[in-house]
Amino acid sequence: YGKNTIKFLRLHKEGKKHFVKEVEVCAHLRLTSPQEYLDGNNSLVIPTDTIKNIVLVLAKKKGIPSLEEFAIDICNHFMTTFCQVAYVKTYVQEVPWQRLHEDGVPHIHSFICVPDGIRFCEAEQCRNGPLIVFAGIKDLKLMKTTQSGFEGFYKNEHTTLPERHDRILCGELFCKWSYGECKDFDFNCIWKKIRECILEAFAGPPDCGEYSPSYQKTVNCIQMLVLSRVSQVQVIEVVLNNTFYNVVDMKNLGVTNDKEVLVPVEAPYGSCACTLGRK
């Protein structure tokens, strides 16, 4: 198979107000015959350059109402136009431009890049198969400074980690979910709702938080809350890349450090991942 990546900007105006979407599109194609690999016969090969043109023309003609709708448009185009395509997958990722505000007033044509979690989606289809749509958020960095511990774990002669009931929980979240039959979903609205669920499940109530006994349990809480609140989600995968912090031992320096100064532990770093679906 082959894939390629295209970056571009899509502008549109409503009156004098400007709207901008900057996206990176990655299209994977697999052809029905591998003859270009085996025989060097290129007659069915759709060049990268053509794929780029198609993506740009679709963006011009249809706009990008949501990443998901655009990914679906691209899949449909390849499946209906090229009978030599056996499989197509489209990945679309957004540059997080947000409208600039001055004293609370939105600016009509100025934007600032705010990368607090990157939105992406995927649409994939095999010939004669259903169109499957995924959406997700990545590079979302979160931290809880208390209400987290790690105790009661398995111990043997290689164990040196002490038990802790008040550590820092910090990590980078990757979250990807699939929709079932894609009807007329409001993908933008659902995405925002899921992002809120993630933050709420990670942090707990604003006034007191909620104790996390492990990264794994926090991953599960996120999944459970999303599945319970957002009926359109069928399966949800969460990966949490952990950043550990150690309280600096300052005894030799004549100072008591009561979890006030901590250093990140670069290695080992870990991640935990889980995929959860509906019964």
Added chain:
Amino acid sequence: YGKNTIKFLRLHKEGKKHFVKEVEVCAHLRLTSPQEYLDGNNSLVIPTDTIKNIVLVLAKKKGIPSLEEFAIDICNHFMTTFCQVAYVKTYVQEVPWQRLHEDGVPHIHSFICVPDGIRFCEAEQCRNGPLIVFAGIKDLKLMKTTQSGFEGFYKNEHTTLPERHDRILCGELFCKWSYGECKDFDFNCIWKKIRECILEAFAGPPDCGEYSPSYQKTVNCIQMLVLSRVSQVQVIEVVLNNTFYNVVDMKNLGVTNDKEVLVPVEAPYGSCACTLGRK
């Protein structure tokens, strides 16, 4: 000279509410004698490990009320403690953790990383010289989708660029300013005010913007506005790394593209920089 980098987290509590600062500190030292280079005599050398300990102990004892106050504390410590230090420079950069909000309610101990411009500062001092403080913002990505052009430039036989009066202006800003005599400035407050000036000068009024005839002129507008509004700033340097976007020519594809689809031009990319002080 030598320098080194230390990353750590400083927590503190007010009642049940948690506050977090994660910083990267870089300390440069130059000694009065270069004997460790020339003779391999280490007797005056302050090891990296000791510098790290000092920075962490200062963070514990004094906290980080502002990056600038912390940088000043470090400079002062090295100058007063080590008579073999001829020069010290401290660079402090912040990881942009922001308090998480749920439905507008601030969370007492959860944070999200929002890198929409990174705050940093520098303090430097030669023995017997004044302590000079700089502050700045970097990695601030901004875009205007209209009200920008580039016309009337110098032309010769190597010119192929067409004149444009409605292009995209997009770039990554680096901005660094120096304070004069550092009295009891409210560094946090000043920094926020300067950030607002930058955004305002870049974007212009929210309802109509302001025409930019060049990246250079936009750089100058930012400097002028900061100098006029913030009396504590003595000199201000602005560097704008430009990202150019080309309107895709779709004529061969049978489509009219009225500045709706644009692609970033990876190379050449440029930057313009200017340093401006008070008379």
Added chain:
Amino acid sequence: YGKNTIKFLRLHKEGKKHFVKEVEVCAHLRLTSPQEYLDGNNSLVIPTDTIKNIVLVLAKKKGIPSLEEFAIDICNHFMTTFCQVAYVKTYVQEVPWQRLHEDGVPHIHSFICVPDGIRFCEAEQCRNGPLIVFAGIKDLKLMKTTQSGFEGFYKNEHTTLPERHDRILCGELFCKWSYGECKDFDFNCIWKKIRECILEAFAGPPDCGEYSPSYQKTVNCIQMLVLSRVSQVQVIEVVLNNTFYNVVDMKNLGVTNDKEVLVPVEAPYGSCACTLGRK
């Protein structure tokens, strides 16, 4: 499941001669029960810190005769020591330190980092299943300045790419293969042989090269040569990330450019991939 990454250096001496391996080990574990996710019950969880200790102790006790043997050692240790482990995968990657030579004389304890392709391997095992070993090379950047073209491809109304019979072929190779039943293979020797096959198949004979009608065909040539020369390889996957170069049109600048000055095309960039096994 969970995974984590450990970086370390393993030294050993033979007489006065030093040998060094710096590796990054990534261990994935899946437990038989997901109770730590669902119930927050950590009693079977093997902490990241323990995994790190095990990897370091194994490195100390067994050394790293080859990446593959070390990966196998780790897998075996986890499977035989922890009955709660249902699946283990170990990825080992090497920092490419090479012995320094002065006027052709090898240095007994000095090394230089030469990243012209990174060696890695993987070993994975399900409980009661076979141990499967993969090896590979990544980040190998190669270029042919001639003997490459792309013609006869599929064309429609979105095609703008001209046919070319003398273009640059440049890309970054990723190559991963699996071994069958792992007997007493000399993994270091096989790896070097496969690397040579890749270079030979990419470049063709030194005096004339060999025409490549497409990236895809070059990928296939690499696979065919490896399978024909190295009997231990069962399946081989090759991914070639293409870098395209365009001949700069200098007509408007009054200069003829006969494929002498070219610029890289940043987007779209593509990749082609293929997996090939024995019948």
Added chain:
Amino acid sequence: YGKNTIKFLRLHKEGKKHFVKEVEVCAHLRLTSPQEYLDGNNSLVIPTDTIKNIVLVLAKKKGIPSLEEFAIDICNHFMTTFCQVAYVKTYVQEVPWQRLHEDGVPHIHSFICVPDGIRFCEAEQCRNGPLIVFAGIKDLKLMKTTQSGFEGFYKNEHTTLPERHDRILCGELFCKWSYGECKDFDFNCIWKKIRECILEAFAGPPDCGEYSPSYQKTVNCIQMLVLSRVSQVQVIEVVLNNTFYNVVDMKNLGVTNDKEVLVPVEAPYGSCACTLGRK
């Protein structure tokens, strides 16, 4: 001032043999008048696009016999063509393509990227001033597994580092030197000679090495050797970014670790730098 970056490939043939240089050129210009900043008057501004065209045309017409000659050509062109240019600096950096060899036979048109130190140069000139040429190497990673220590350093109540007489010395070298009056130097030959000096001074004799009492002293040894062997070098700056490795304490794991397993210390990391000239 403004600067911009251009990446391109320059090919040439001698008979059937191909030669390739891929470079990144960065040109900084300062104009005699800052009117484009202050007034938005662009009439003297040389657009990025024009600078790119000039660099590409020069590469086509003059080739790139050495990075230094090409950088000088660019400086000369800007100074003699544009009277509004007050200052020009050109930075040229090479992508380290090396000719591929098969069984020791050089290939006529195939290359492999081997980034074991990146060659760069700079040429700068003020109007009516001399043309100054610098050259250098960067990203050169070296390691000595013995013959390095750090003892007798300054100690106080913040000192926790133990003295060591057999540690790992590992780091990334940056080295930049200036030539005096640039006559008809063979820049390619000098550069290779200096690279050899650096390696020799870092490592010492191949059969026994040479003891380094500190990173600083190693930096000085490199400078002294280059200045003594290469008469064309006037001033030389060396920066060594240190990577520290700690011997893992395995006592709690029941294992003796005699400097066999070490882990890199990510923070603090340091660097030491020195600039040395002739008397």
